[in-house]
Amino acid sequence: MGNKISEADLIINQDGSIYHLNLLPEDLAETVITVGDPDRVSEVSKHFDSIELKKGKREFITHTGYLGKKRITVISTGIGTDNIDIVFNELDALANIDFDKREVKKDLTSLDIIRIGTSGAIQPDIPMGTILASSFGLGLDALMQYYIHELSGDEHSILDAFKSRFSHIKGINPYLTAADNTLLNTIGSEMAKGITVTAPGFYAPQGRQVRAKNAVPDFINLLNNFQHGNNRITNLEMETAGIYALAKALGHKALSVNAILASRVNFEFSKNPAAVVDKAIKMVLEKISKQK
Numbered sequence: 001m002g003n004k005i006s007e008a009d010l011i012i013n014q015d016g017s018i019y020h021l022n023l024l025p026e027d028l029a030e031t032v033i034t035v036g037d038p039d040r041v042s043e044v045s046k047h048f049d050s051i052e053l054k055k056g057k058r059e060f061i062t063h064t065g066y067l068g069k070k071r072i073t074v075i076s077t078g079i080g081t082d083n084i085d086i087v088f089n090e091l092d093a094l095a096n097i098d099f100d101k102r103e104v105k106k107d108l109t110s111l112d113i114i115r116i117g118t119s120g121a122i123q124p125d126i127p128m129g130t131i132l133a134s135s136f137g138l139g140l141d142a143l144m145q146y147y148i149h150e151l152s153g154d155e156h157s158i159l160d161a162f163k164s165r166f167s168h169i170k171g172i173n174p175y176l177t178a179a180d181n182t183l184l185n186t187i188g189s190e191m192a193k194g195i196t197v198t199a200p201g202f203y204a205p206q207g208r209q210v211r212a213k214n215a216v217p218d219f220i221n222l223l224n225n226f227q228h229g230n231n232r233i234t235n236l237e238m239e240t241a242g243i244y245a246l247a248k249a250l251g252h253k254a255l256s257v258n259a260i261l262a263s264r265v266n267f268e269f270s271k272n273p274a275a276v277v278d279k280a281i282k283m284v285l286e287k288i289s290k291q292k
């Protein structure tokens, strides 16, 4: 009885679906694509050979279907790592908790989770239109302060170097997690690679200044000058670090693929963002369709 998860910890709706995602366990495929924008879900599923279900609640829209013999779920997370907390805990519950018994299943399923997101580049040699796979996610948000998560030697050494270089920025406690190596070397094999910084906002937290004044001057230059071994920071967005860290904590494999819409060092934003996103979607689906 001690292992039973309470009704307040794991909320199951009257119809047996999980609280926010509105999905039943059988609605979820073992290959999951996450996107930020709910409208991007159909941009992915329009390439499927068949669509088995469409469900949604709030910003969490889900389509599950087949690409050849591969069953795939595509789901929108909305913006930010606070939403990643909800989506990843609920995806994991769908895969690994027996909803009738409210207990963790004996045999755990490790999902393959691939994010297709948009992002801004901070290196001059990464132009708009690049499709980039995140080798690491470096979080400047607070999500992982609430979870126990372990770091590998590589993760420790990059994170320690970053923390000592950025110790002057008040109120941050960065965390860092690597991509799943197999997904990086298969799905990401033909993509540019680099460390993705996940910011807790789009404007000043990504070094943008419109009217409100930035507390961290020269943020983009500070980030793009950071180098540890062969690792450098290439781009900024708002979910990857949370995805990598929570996926690892829950035993899932994750890769984040970034459609680069902005060059922050050239002060440019894509005139045709849909075409860049479509290129990323096609690259990912082509690789997934070749997986066993």
Ligand SMILES: O=P(O)(O)O[C@H]1O[C@H](CO)[C@@H](O)[C@H]1O
Pocket: 035, 036, 037, 078, 079, 080, 116, 117, 118, 119, 202, 237, 238, 239
């Ligand atoms: O296009 P998506 O996947 O939402 O990703 C990026 O775009 C949003 C900001 O415009 C943030 O969610 C950021 O991570």
Ligand SMILES: O=c1cc[nH]c(=O)[nH]1
Pocket: 118, 119, 120, 121, 202, 206, 236, 237, 238, 261, 262
């Ligand atoms: O610069 C960018 C572009 C897309 N998404 C972000 O979070 N930042």
